[in-house]
Amino acid sequence: MIRFAFEVFRLLRPRQWIKNFALFAAILFAGELFDQLIFEKVFVAFFVFCGLSSATYIVNDLFDIKKDRMHPFKRFRPLAGNKISVSAAILTAAILIFISLFVSTTITPAFFIICLVYLSIQFLYSLFLKSLAVVDILAIATGYILRVYAGEFASGFHISVWLLLTTISISLFLAIGKRRSELTLLSANKKNLIQETxxxxxxxxxxxxxVYASIFAT
Incomplete structure (x- = not known):
């Protein structure tokens, strides 16, 4: 039972939750980070996105389970490594989505809507967007941008144009970096793995x- 719980925890990819700290950007730059009521609301929103992002990672793993088994590192993931059953993964994702969306309705209507948009884009990414060059980078970057806007809608503090432009640049840079690291890793192993995975x-x-990275890093 303990082993199963550990594998479920791994399935959630908690190390990726750090991305959700982007929700605090709006209140950080508005100087309202230490306002208790506002902070508590964004803090709840942060955990909502932790649940949603974990659910989308599970869905992505479900779609990629066969390809992940050929990957030099992803084959050790709970689903690819047969540590978690498909039915258990689906149930976990469904519970996370239900709870997260329910809690999101208690924050603001706009926040609930952006949660739905985030889920939709991530599901489309898992279905086919990740197979389209350039579009896959834009989809990944959009996930970061939506997190910043989610923080705005949760707190009620608007982000400036400069913060928005900076967010877009950083998001694209991170998305490109993700693809660059994957390409380097797979190229160092077997060339045919790139097409297969x-x-x-x-x-x-x-x-x-x-070249793409240098454009958005400056």
């Missing part, structure tokens, strides 16, 4: 991704 990577070159 991530179709869109076969349409990139390391030089092209470096």
């Amino acid at each position: 991530r179709e869109s990577l076969s349409r990139y070159s390391e030089r092209l991704l470096d």
Whole structure:
């Protein structure tokens, strides 16, 4: 039972929750980080996104289970490594989505809507967007941007144009960096793994991704 609970926890990818700290950007730059009522509301929103993001990671793992088994590192994930059953993963994702969306309705209507938008984009990413070169990068970057807007809608404090532009640049830079690291990793192992595990990577070159990264890093 303890082993199963541990594998479920791994399935949630808690190390990825750090991305959800982007929700605090609005109140941080508005100087309201230490306002208790506002902070508590954004804090709840943070955990809502932790639940939603974990659910989307599970869904993505379900779609990629066969490809992950061929990947040099992803094959050790709970689903790919047969540590968690498909039915248990589906149930976990469904529970996370239900609870997260329910809690989101208690924050603000706009926050609930952006949660639905985030879920929709992530599901589309798992279905087919991740197979489309450039579009996959935009989809990943959109996830970061929506987190910042989620913090705005949860707190009621608007982000400035400069913060928005900075968020877009950083989001694209991180998304490109993700693809760059994947391409480098798979190229160092077996060339045919690129096509087998991530179709869109076969349409990139390391030089092209470096150019993209340099554009959004400046």
